Amino acid sequence: MTRTIWAAVAAVALLGSGQAAAFQQPADTAADASSADAAPAAKKLPDGTTPEERANTARLNAAQSTQAQAETTTYEQEVSAAKQQVEHDQTVFAEETAAYEAEKARVAAMSAEERLKWEADAAACKAGDTTRCAAPVTPPR
Template identity: 50%
Template sequence: MKIAAILSAAALALASAALSPAEAQSGYYPVFCQGIAVGSGGNSMFLSSGFYQALSTPPEGYLITDATLTAEFAKAVKAQTGETVLGQTCYTRADRQELEAFIATTRASNGGNWKLVDVTWLPTGAYPLTTNLADLQPGGGPSPRATPAPAAPPASSAAAAARSAEADRVAVELRQREQAERAAAAAQAEAERRLAIAKADEELRAVNAQQAQMAEAQLRKNAEEQRIFEEKQRVYEERQRAFAAAEAKYQAEVKAAAEARRKWEADVAACQAGDTTRCAPAPQP
């Protein structure tokens, strides 16, 4: 969520004011950058010091839209603290005094909820706020003379800066809340995904168990049918063996009877021929 989108109406009205003639003539803007990081060690807000910077892209009200400048600030935070900022924004004000008042109110309004971390950083082509603005002409640098100490900001400027700082604080809190909601939604989605996987696994285990029971029942049925078949086969083979034995006995008896008949017929013929030794004995009275 862009901070510019949630500024209060008062801050937006203030942001639409034109810069002072000094800034307009020199082409340099008083700039201040800040960024946030949310981690296990707590919530941190990183703050730069103020500086004058010639911008490649005009600001939108008081919001700097130069992506190169904000990216350089994020790199400076990473290099000095090791933290990766979730969002960084650079601001400008009408003059040095208003910017310093804005920096002060930013620190005061966020010090209770954030760990404030100062970042020592001056981007390429920038000058400290102590530089005499009149010396910052196109193509030239600052003169050696020092800048007189700034006068205290008018009450109206301080109030406007305070309102703008409050709007920025609200924007940061909304951004943090949005990030927390996204994290909660992601956690909920992950929990639902895990629940769906667990449910699918449970259903698969139930199907596998049912199939295993059916397979076991089929195996038992097959084993019983095999046992019955083998028993029938055993009885059949025993009957076949008994039949073969009876058949062999019968054939032996038939053969013996045929042999006895042939012998009897031969004895009868011999007896009739006069060989009395082969005649059957006479029956006893």
């Protein structure tokens, strides 16, 4: 019983939306057949299309294919450019990081050298070598 109800509801929905016409046999099939004989250009092919419809479909397919190929080419170029930009950015980052690390090492070495000199001067001053002592600081007036 529920199948019958669902089938009836579906049929009413199709009728209401105008889609049921696709399931109905045209009333004037005999008239179509006689007009198809009269106009060979409008003769329907086995799949129900006309040569004109096929030509239009082929033209539209070709246009869509051309547009899709152009979009694909553009996309591939954008991807390539983005990849090159990422590689460039990574190279620049690596160079800047190397320069920073080199400067950091230079400053650390310079600080270590100055600290060793200061420690040697302080030890010599404590040992009695006054030439290596720091100058006394005079307080500001």
